Amino acid sequence: MTIVIAAGGTGGHLYPAIALAREFLRRDSSTKILFIGTKRGIESRVLLHEAFELAMITAKPVMGKGLLEVLQAVLSVPAGIWQSWHLLGQRQADLVIGVGGYTSPTVLVAAALRGIPRVILEPNAYPGLANKVVGPLAQRIFLAFESAATHFDRHKVHVVGTPIRQEFLNHQPESREIINLNRQHLLIFGGSQGAKAINSAVLEGLPLLRARLPALTITHQTGEKDYERVREGYKALGVSATVVPFLYDMPTALRAADVVVARAGAMTIAELAACGKPAILIPLPTAIYDHQMKNARAMEAAGGAVVLPQTDLTGATLSTMVDAILSDSQRWNSMRRGSLAMRRIDAGERIVGECYAMMGVTHDNNQSSFRKAGG
Numbered sequence: 001m002t003i004v005i006a007a008g009g010t011g012g013h014l015y016p017a018i019a020l021a022r023e024f025l026r027r028d029s030s031t032k033i034l035f036i037g038t039k040r041g042i043e044s045r046v047l048l049h050e051a052f053e054l055a056m057i058t059a060k061p062v063m064g065k066g067l068l069e070v071l072q073a074v075l076s077v078p079a080g081i082w083q084s085w086h087l088l089g090q091r092q093a094d095l096v097i098g099v100g101g102y103t104s105p106t107v108l109v110a111a112a113l114r115g116i117p118r119v120i121l122e123p124n125a126y127p128g129l130a131n132k133v134v135g136p137l138a139q140r141i142f143l144a145f146e147s148a149a150t151h152f153d154r155h156k157v158h159v160v161g162t163p164i165r166q167e168f169l170n171h172q173p174e175s176r177e178i179i180n181l182n183r184q185h186l187l188i189f190g191g192s193q194g195a196k197a198i199n200s201a202v203l204e205g206l207p208l209l210r211a212r213l214p215a216l217t218i219t220h221q222t223g224e225k226d227y228e229r230v231r232e233g234y235k236a237l238g239v240s241a242t243v244v245p246f247l248y249d250m251p252t253a254l255r256a257a258d259v260v261v262a263r264a265g266a267m268t269i270a271e272l273a274a275c276g277k278p279a280i281l282i283p284l285p286t287a288i289y290d291h292q293m294k295n296a297r298a299m300e301a302a303g304g305a306v307v308l309p310q311t312d313l314t315g316a317t318l319s320t321m322v323d324a325i326l327s328d329s330q331r332w333n334s335m336r337r338g339s340l341a342m343r344r345i346d347a348g349e350r351i352v353g354e355c356y357a358m359m360g361v362t363h364d365n366n367q368s369s370f371r372k373a374g375g
Contacts, residue, residue, distance in 0.1 A: 001361070002032040002091050006084075006107035007043070007099035011191065012265035014043055016123050017099045018050055019163035023348035026166070034091055036084065036107050049248055057083040059103045080106030081113075088114055095355055097121065098138070100128045108134040117359050121351065123162045123266035125294035127151045140358055142351050144266055144344075145298065160351055161344025162270035167251035169345050173276035173336075184213060184326050187257035189221035189247060191265055191284070197310055198261065198282055199226050203233040204315025210239060212323045219256070221247045251275075258332070259325050261318065264296035264307075272304065273342035278335035279305040280321050282313055303338025 003024055007017035021033045035054045037043035047054045058079040084107045088096065096111035098104035098120040111118040120138045122131045125145040135141060135152045143149060144162040190198040199222055209216065218241035222230040227245040234241050247253050254260065254275045262268050264281040272279050281299065283292035299305040306321060325332055356362070 001028065001030075001094045002034065003095050003097065004034045004036060004088060004091065004093040004107070004111075005097045005099065006036045006104040007097075007101065010101070010265070011042060011046070012123065012267045013099050013101040014041070014046055015165065015267045016121060016163045016270075017097065018046075018052070019165045019348050020097060020121070020351060021052060022166060023163065023352045027352060032091070034087070034093075036087065037103055041101075041103075046248075055087055057087070057103065057106065059106055077106060081110050084110035085113065088116060095119070095359060097355075098131070098134060099123070100131045102130060104130045105134050108137050112137045117355075119351075119355060119358070121163070122148050122152075123270070124148065124291040125266070125298055126289045126291040128288055128291070140354055142347075142354070144270065144347070145295075147294070147298075158350070158354060161347035162266055163348035163351060164267075164270050164274050164345075165251065167249075168254070168271055168274040170251075171255060173274075173340060173343075184216050184258045185256050186216055186218045186259055186261065186322060186326075187220075187253055188218065188261045189263075190223060190282075191263045191268070195223065195263060195282070195284070196226050197313060198263075199223075199230045201313050201315045201318045202261070203230065203237070205317075205319035206234070206237050206239050206315070208316060209319040209322060210237075212319070213326060216326070218242070219244075219247075219253055221245070221253075259322060261322070264292040264299070266291075266295055269295050269299050269342070270344070270347075272299070273339050274345065276336050276340040276343065277304075278325055278332055278339060280308055280318070280325070281305045282308050282310055285310045299339070299342060302342045304335055304342060305339070306335075 005017045007013045024031045033052055035047055035052055036057055037054055038059050039056060043054055088110055093116050096107060096116050096118040098108045108118055118138055119140040120131050121142045123144045125147050127148045132151055141152045141156045143157060143159045146159050149157045188202055220241055220243045222245055224245045231243045234243055254271060254277060257277055260277050260279045262279060264283040281296040283296045296307045300307050
């Protein structure tokens with residue numbers, strides 16, 4: 001069986017797709033997986049690290065772009081469809097999965113033209129344009145949030161949560177209810193590309209944070225472009241921390257954290273909940289349809305996070321919020337339970353099972369192979 005996944009651009013699109021790919025391989029190691037992406041996103045770097053094959057097509061973003069860039073994106077669509085058509089035929093694809101972003105539409109259109117079964121995954125509380133456009137072409141639509149269902153044909157919709165990598169599920173979340181005041185760890189990351197506003201606020205607030213929490217240790221993912229500036233900032237302030245441009249091993253980093261400062265992409269929310277981590281969420285203000293704020297408010301409503309809009313972000317405010325959580329065991333434990341309340345650990349299994357059922361395929365656990373139902 002060959003599964004083709006159209007995903008890329010950001011970690012929010014890519015990592016749920018990787019989780020699905022690994023679930024297909026867990027079910028049957030002979031499954032072939034091909035990712036389709038572009039040169040613009042992080043997929044070439046991440047998929048090389050994850051040992052998945054990537055094919056490139058022509059596709060350009062539309063949302064948030066100027067008139068000329070929108071025109072160029074529209075003109076690139078026929079080329080993307082043509083390239084996808086050939087790739088799907090060449091690889092004899094059995095299933096195509098779109099996970100949003102500007103790569104998905106052309107691949108889903110090509111799959112529809114070839115009559116290949118196709119599904120989409122929407123991990124955000126408010127769906128992106130790409131998934132809304134190709135929704136009518138999909139045979140199944142998998143959602144992380146019930147609030148997104150109103151934008152699709154309800155008969156196709158399955159609300160299952162966001163698939164997360166097995167590494168997040170191999171360890172049970174800590175059951176301790178009291179935080180160790182002498183050994184606290186803060187994790188900061190602004191998405192796969194980093195976030196200059198968050199990085200700057202952290203550096204601004206470090207003297208205050210160090211004064212209030214002298215035993216605090218820090219891991220800080222900066223993004224490639226801001227790495228040198230942030231690393232030098234910690235050095236100038238005399239603060240020892242693990243400062244990296246990108247965290248490939250996010251499961252280990254999250255499990256070690258007592259509180260997390262992050263953006264509010266759907267993948268981030270799902271991974272925080274999987275590990276039961278209290279969080280301070282700073283939604284990306286330029287996110288299309290303000291979907292990160294909707295994601296963040298959902299976690300805040302569950303009690304697992306506090307939302308800090310970027311318009312209110314300062315070093316002093318952020319440091320005070322971190323201190324307020326880490327210095328109050330009762331509050332920290334309440335947020336930990338609220339985060340765990342959002343934990344969905346079976347999304348990948350449910351999606352893969354639904355895909356098999358849709359294709360009329362049954363899995364023979366004894367022979368680790370696939371056969372058509374009734375075959």
